[in-house]
Every structure is written in C-alpha cells, then in structure tokens.
Amino acid sequence: MKEAIRVEHLYFSYEKGVETLKDISFNVNKGEYVALIGHNGSGKSTLSKLLCYLLPADKGQIFVDDIEVKEENESLLRKKIGIVFQNPDNQFIGSTVEDDIAFGLENRNIPREEMVRLVHEFASKVGMIKYLNKSPDELSGGQKQRVAIAGILALGLKIIIFDEATSMLDPEGVEDIKKLIMEMKKEDPELTFISITHDIEEAYISDRVIILNKGEIFLDGKPNEVFQKEDLLKSIGLDIPFIMKVKSSLKDKNVQIPNEINNIEELSDYLCK
Amino acid sequence: MQVSCNNVTFVYDKKDPNHYDALKDINLEISKGEFVALVGKTGSGKSTLVQTLNALIKPTSGYTKVDYFIVTSDKKLFKEKMKELSEDEVKKNKKLYLLRKKVGLVFQFPEYQLFSVTVLKDVMFGPTNFNLTEEEAKKVSIEALKSVGIDESYFNKSPFELSGGEKRRVAIAGILASDPDILVLDEPTAGLDPDGKKEIMEVIKKVHEKGKTIILVTHDMDVVMNYAKKVVVLNDSKLVKITTPHELFDSDDIEKYSLEIPTLYKFKKLLVKKGYKKDLSNVYDFNSLIEVLGK
Numbered sequence: 001m002k003e004a005i006r007v008e009h010l011y012f013s014y015e016k017g018v019e020t021l022k023d024i025s026f027n028v029n030k031g032e033y034v035a036l037i038g039h040n041g042s043g044k045s046t047l048s049k050l051l052c053y054l055l056p057a058d059k060g061q062i063f064v065d066d067i068e069v070k071e072e073n074e075s076l077l078r079k080k081i082g083i084v085f086q087n088p089d090n091q092f093i094g095s096t097v098e099d100d101i102a103f104g105l106e107n108r109n110i111p112r113e114e115m116v117r118l119v120h121e122f123a124s125k126v127g128m129i130k131y132l133n134k135s136p137d138e139l140s141g142g143q144k145q146r147v148a149i150a151g152i153l154a155l156g157l158k159i160i161i162f163d164e165a166t167s168m169l170d171p172e173g174v175e176d177i178k179k180l181i182m183e184m185k186k187e188d189p190e191l192t193f194i195s196i197t198h199d200i201e202e203a204y205i206s207d208r209v210i211i212l213n214k215g216e217i218f219l220d221g222k223p224n225e226v227f228q229k230e231d232l233l234k235s236i237g238l239d240i241p242f243i244m245k246v247k248s249s250l251k252d253k254n255v256q257i258p259n260e261i262n263n264i265e266e267l268s269d270y271l272c273k
Numbered sequence: 274m275q276v277s278c279n280n281v282t283f284v285y286d287k288k289d290p291n292h293y294d295a296l297k298d299i300n301l302e303i304s305k306g307e308f309v310a311l312v313g314k315t316g317s318g319k320s321t322l323v324q325t326l327n328a329l330i331k332p333t334s335g336y337t338k339v340d341y342f343i344v345t346s347d348k349k350l351f352k353e354k355m356k357e358l359s360e361d362e363v364k365k366n367k368k369l370y371l372l373r374k375k376v377g378l379v380f381q382f383p384e385y386q387l388f389s390v391t392v393l394k395d396v397m398f399g400p401t402n403f404n405l406t407e408e409e410a411k412k413v414s415i416e417a418l419k420s421v422g423i424d425e426s427y428f429n430k431s432p433f434e435l436s437g438g439e440k441r442r443v444a445i446a447g448i449l450a451s452d453p454d455i456l457v458l459d460e461p462t463a464g465l466d467p468d469g470k471k472e473i474m475e476v477i478k479k480v481h482e483k484g485k486t487i488i489l490v491t492h493d494m495d496v497v498m499n500y501a502k503k504v505v506v507l508n509d510s511k512l513v514k515i516t517t518p519h520e521l522f523d524s525d526d527i528e529k530y531s532l533e534i535p536t537l538y539k540f541k542k543l544l545v546k547k548g549y550k551k552d553l554s555n556v557y558d559f560n561s562l563i564e565v566l567g568k
Contacts, residue, residue, distance in 0.1 A: 040437045040466045086464045087382050138285055141381055141460070142315025167464045168381070170314035170492050171533030198466050201536060239467050242536040245559070246566070253567030264536065268543035271566065272550075 003063070004030045004159050004192035005051065010060035012046055020046050022215045024060070030158075030190040035203035035223075037196075038212035039237065044196045047212065048161045051194075052083050065158055079108075082152040086164035088144030089136075091151075097123065097139070098132040101151045108155070122150040125180055127173075141168040149177060153184065159192045167198075200227075204241040211238065224262065243267060275486060276303040276326065276455065280335030283321055287333075295321045297510045298335070305454070308487045310497045310518070313507035314531050319490045320381070322507065323457045326488070327376040328369055339455065341365065342372045374403050377453030381460045383444030387432040392423065392443050395432050399451045410450075417450035418443070421476045438469030442476060455486040462493050474500055494535045498522065498558070506530050519557050537562060 005028040012021040021043045028034055036044050049055040051062060053069050062069035065080045082104075085091055094100030101123055105115045123129045126146040136144055145168045152160060160181075166174045185191045195202065203209050209226045211219040213236045219226050227233070227240050230248055234240075240248075243264055247257045261267050283296040296318045303309055311319050324330040325337040328344045336345035336354060341362040343354045355363050365371050380386065389395035393411070396418055400410040418428065421442040427435070432443055441461070448456065461477065462470040474496060481487045491497060497504055497518050504521050506514035508530045514521070521527060522538040534542075541553055541562070556562045 038466075040469055087385070089382070089385070140316045140320060146315075164464050168315075168460070168492075170531060172531035173315050174533075198464075237468055242540070246540075246563070249559075249563045250567055253563065255567055264540045264543060268540065268547050268549070271544065272547035 002029050004028050004032070004065060004190075006061075006063040007051075008061045010047075010050065010062065011058045012043075012050060012055065013058060014046075020215050021050070024215075024217060026210060026217065026220060028192060028194070030192055031185070032192055033185070033207045034192075034194045035197055035206035035209045036194055036212065037198065037200070037203050037209060037238070038218070042212040043215040044212050045163055048083055048163050048194070048196055051161065052081050053077050054083070079155075080157060081159040081161070082155055082157045083161040083163060084145075084148050084152050084165035086145075086167045088141055088148050088168060091148040092136040092144055096133050096135055097128055097147050100136075100147050101154055104151050104155050118154045122154040123147075125153070126150040127176060142170060142173055145169055146173065146177075153180070158190065159194070161194045161196065163196045164198070200239050200241050204243075211236075274302045274338075275305040275340060276488075277301065277338045278322070278325070278332075278335070279338065281322070281325060281332040281337055282334045283318075283325070283330060284333045294510050296325075296332070299507075299512045301505060301512060301515070303486060303488065305486055306481075306484055308481050308500065308502045309489065310501035310504045311488060311490045311507065312492070312494075312497060312504060312530075312532055317507040318510045319507055320459055323378065323459060323488060323490055326455070326457055327373050327378050329378070339372060339376055342375070344372075370403060374451050375453055376455045376457060377448035377451060379445055379448050379456070379458040379461060381463060383447075384432075384437065384440035387440060387444060387447075390431060391429050392418070392432050392435070393428040395443060396447045396450050399447050403451055413452065414446070414450045417446040420449060420479065421446045422472065436469075438465055438472055441465070441469075441473060445473070445476065449480065453485070455488065456480055457488045457490075459490045460492070461489065462491065462496055470496070492533065494522070494533045498535050498537075506532070 007024055007026050010021055010024040011019065013019050024047065038044050050057050053074055064077055067073050067076050067080065069077060092100055093103050098119055101119045102115055105118055123132055126149055128143065128146050128150060131143065145165065149165060166177050181193055197203060204223045204227060206223060209221065209223050210217060218236060219229065227244050230240050243262065250257055261270055278299045278301040281296055281299040282294055284292055284294055286292050299322060313319050321330055325332055325344055326339060331344055331346040334347050336343050336350055341358050343351055343366060345351050387395050389398060393414055396414040397410045400413050423442055423446060432440055435443065461473050465473060477487060478500060489501065501518055504516055504518055505512060513530065514526055522534060527534045537559060541556055544553060551565050553565060556565055
C-alpha cells in the first residue's frame with residue numbers, strides 16, 4: 001500500500017448549519033512532505049484533528065495507513081499518527097522535561113531501559129538534553145515546544161502532523177527541527193509529514209501544497225504549480241513566495257526572468273551573470 | 274528616560290544546583306514614544322526581561338526603573354533608590370497596581386486568558402480592578418474595543434465564539450482599556466495568518482501613533498523590518514546589540530545571534546556577494562528592491 005492517508009468526502013461542523021469542512025477528498029502518499037496552508041478559520045486545524053481522531057467526522061471516511069479512522073480503531077491509530085500543536089503550554093503534561101517526553105512512551109508499554117534511551121536520544125535531538133530535570137515554568141515557550149516535538153518524534157510514528165508546531169521557535173530552532181525531520185525521513189523514506197503552516201517559504205520547499213479555503217480544498221499540487229496561480233491566491237488573500245513575487249514584479253517592468261529559475265540562489269546567479 | 278534597566282540580573286531559583294542566570298547584567302534605556310523590538314533566540318531572556326517592567330519578575334540584582342517605579346528584589350538597593358525620590362513617589366512605589374496600570378503587558382497567546390461571559394465584560398475586568406466605576410470602565414472598554422477594530426455587534430458575544438485573531442485583539446483591548454503609557458507585547462503575531470498578523474500590527478501601530486511606547490518581543494523579522502524603529506538583541510541572557518532594523522539585517526550579526534534574516538535581505542546579501550553591479554545600499558523593502566532590479 002502506497003497511501004499513508006486517504007480522505008473521502010469528509011464533512012464536519014462545530015455548529016449546525018455552519019460547515020467547517022465540506023466534501024474534502026485527497027490522498028497522501030507514504031513519504032510525502034505536505035504543506036497544508038490557508039487562513040485561520042479555513043479548516044486546517046480541524047482537518048488535522050479529524051485525521052488523528054481527536055474529533056469524529058460527521059460524514060465521509062478517513063483511512064490512515066489503511067486503518068479506518070473510527071472509535072474502535074483509536075488505539076491502533078495512536079500508534080500510526082501523531083500531532084504537535086502550536087501552543088506548548090497546552091501540551092506539557094509531565095512535571096519535568098524528562099517526564100514529559102516519557103509520557104507517550106509510558107502509555108505504550110515500552111520497557112523502561114528502552115524508554116530511558118529514547119527519551120535521552122530525542123531530548124538531545126531537539127537540543128533539550130541539558131534541561132531534562134527542569135520543570136515547565138523554567139522553560140521558554142520555544143523550549144516547551146521542542147519538548148512537545150521530542151515527545152511525539154520519540155514514539156516512532158509513521159505519520160506526523162505539525163500544526164504550526166514551530167511557530168514559537170527561533171529560526172535556529174526551526175532549522176534544527178526541519179533538519180531532524182529530514183534526517184528521520186532519510187532513515188525511513190516512508191515517514192509522512194504534514195505541516196500546517198503560514199510560512200509560505202516553507203510551503204514552497206515541500207513536496208506538495210494543499211490550500212484550504214472556507215472548508216474546501218482550493219488548490220492541491222506541486223509548490224511550483226500552485227504558486228504560479230498568483231491571481232487566484234491573491235483572490236483569497238494568500239501571499240506568494242518571495243521569489244515568485246520578485247519574478248512577477250520584474251515582469252511588469254519588462255525584465256524577463258527565465259521560468260527555470262526557482263530560488264534566490266539561482267536568481268542572484270542569473271542577475272550577476 | 275521612561276524605562277531603564279540597570280545592571281539587571283535575574284536567577285530563577287538560586288537553591289537549584291543547576292541554576293543559571295536568565296538575565297545577565299542588562300543595561301537598556303527606552304524613551305517615551307519609542308517603538309522597540311526585542312529579539313533573540315529561544316531562552317535568550319526576552320520574556321523574562323519584559324516581565325521585570327511591571328514587576329512580575331524582580332531582578333535578583335540591579336533594578337528596572339519605569340518612571341519613578343523601582344523594580345528589584347535587592348532590598349538594600351531599593352532603599353537607596355527610594356532616597357532619590359520624592360515622598361509622593363516613594364508612596365506610589367508601594368502600590369504595585371499603579372505600575373501595572375502604567376505598563377500594559379500582553380502575554381504570549383493572550384486569547385487563552387479570556388474568561389468572561391461577554392467580550393465587553395472581559396475587557397472591563399482590568400479597568401474595574403483599577404478602581405474605575407462600572408460606568409467609567411464600560412466607557413473606556415468600548416473605546417478600547419473600537420480602537421482594535423472590534424465593533425459593537427461583538428460586545429455581547431462570548432469571547433470563545435471569535436476567531437483566533439479577533440480573540441487576540443480583544444485581549445489587547447483588555448490591556449489598552451487601562452490606558453497604559455507603555456504597551457509591552459510578547460510575540461503578538463505568533464500563530465496568526467498573514468491577514469491576522471497585519472491587523473494586529475496595524476492596531477499596535479495606531480497605539481504607537483497616539484504617543485505610547487511600544488516594546489515588542491518577537492521572532493518575526495518581517496514585523497521588525499516593517500514596524501520597529503529600534504532593535505535590541507539578547508543572546509544567552511545578555512544584551513548584545515542595540516541598533517536599527519536596517520543595520521541589523523545588513524550586518525553579519527544576524528547570523529551570529531541566529532536570528533532569521535528576512536528573505537529580502539538574504540537575497541540582497543547574495544547579490545552583493547556575487548558582485549551585482551547596481552548599488553543596493555538603499556534597498557530596505559520590496560519596492561526599493563524592485564526599483565533597483567528593474568532599472
């Protein structure tokens with residue numbers, strides 16, 4: 001099976017008559033890095049909660065690694081898919097960093113020695129090994145977020161969703177976490193990663209972009225194709241990546257930049273030729 | 274000087290054998306009406322520093338001064354400083370709420386602190402606590418809500434019915450209703466979409482235009498680039514740089530302190546490095562860049 005996620009005609013409402021998600025269908029292949037973008041209120045976070053069965057769908061079906069997302073399968077699903085949210089204060093459960101990272105592992109009956117090893121491995125991967133005994137009130141927002149990320153990554157899941165999980169991190173932190181995900185993807189090419197983000201530049205370097213607007217899929221495709229549709233994106237108030245913006249503004253000034261130039265490295269080379 | 278930090282050092286828990294200085298010997302001055310961004314990587318001490326401004330955190334040594342308010346847990350130093358003040362000012366120093374009224378602090382994710390049954394009641398909580406009558410509190414709260422672009426149709430809604438960006442604006446109104454002289458915001462744009470971000474920043478800009486001092490803690494260098502006039506860089510609990518956005522982004526410090534360089538400046542640096550022929554020294558935003566490239 002190549003599919004990590006299959007979503008078929010999904011509907012969801014928080015209140016009667018207001019559809020938060022409308023007829024959503026898409027597949028995500030194993031190993032894909034998907035950027036899910038759209039305004040606040042477009043349904044991104046709701047969709048991610050449905051994928052993890054944190055909310056039940058009203059209508060439609062979801063399959064995660066071929067397991068149908070429904071109540072009977074909840075414990076199976078917890079071993080497949082995990083999510084990190086944006087506000088670290090709502091995710092800190094343990095009284096120390098060590099306890100917090102161990103929390104998910106403890107619920108999985110992992111032998112103690114293995115658990116201690118995993119906690120240390122991931123604490124060090126997210127740069128928090130020095131803080132194992134610290135309590136959450138001694139940590140900054142970004143540090144707590146690193147801990148939440150370590151807690152999910154340590155579980156060895158096949159599908160990981162970041163719901164703005166790096167929004168509180170400084171750029172070095174974002175870079176560290178990106179590298180870590182890429183390393184993990186290299187080790188396991190089937191690791192599927194869905195990033196809910198407002199960072200257009202991050203979306204631009206993903207494998208695939210899905211744009212939600214008012215609860216519906218607005219665009220879905222490769223970043224290069226999706227971000228070509230400047231007018232369409234503007235119509236729903238979304239920005240386009242810097243490089244696309246420069247190319248299109250220069251075009252208005254009759255400076256043609258060849259199509260194959262797709263990042264600032266290439267553009268600076270071209271302009272300095 | 275409206276705000277000054279004088280050799281401010283802070284240790285979270287001295288009894289803890291692993292204790293470390295969250296702030297080390299910070300010296301900083303901010304005048305009335307400035308728009309200052311406080312930047313630095315996670316754990317550099319930004320949030321801790323701003324919390325000394327309204328005495329949620331008191332420096333272990335050294336002191337933060339806001340007008341005539343002295344914030345320190347060094348009792349000897351506090352007594353010494355009191356000698357420099359008038360009798361009235363010394364009295365006021367004992368009333369912490371006066372400082373809290375002067376310095377409005379908007380925390381990270383302030384929308385998580387909304388709690389009242391209606392938007393209006395939530396905003397009224399602050400001014401009511403600062404001894405205004407119900408009627409006065411209502412009046413200032415309505416003004417504050419209008420100033421953040423929340424119109425009357427929202428006043429009787431539950432805050433929980435609002436979108437993320439709206440909730441955050443209500444939370445900011447809750448602080449503005451107490452009419453602080455200094456507005457301190459910790460990561461006000463975190464987690465908002467580009468529209469929400471712009472809305473919040475335009476609200477803050479308007480508050481600044483009314484003559485208030487703005488102190489902003491942020492990782493968002495686009496916000497720094499587009500709004501701040503002065504940037505203070507913290508690194509490993511120390512203050513390492515006071516500069517302007519333009520100078521900071523053009524310098525090499527930006528990588529040194531692992532700050533995010535706005536894509537525009539990244540591109541500009543690449544062009545300079547590769548020997549671009551045209552003069553880029555006046556490029557500071559998108560339009561000025563296109564102006565030069567398109568010539």
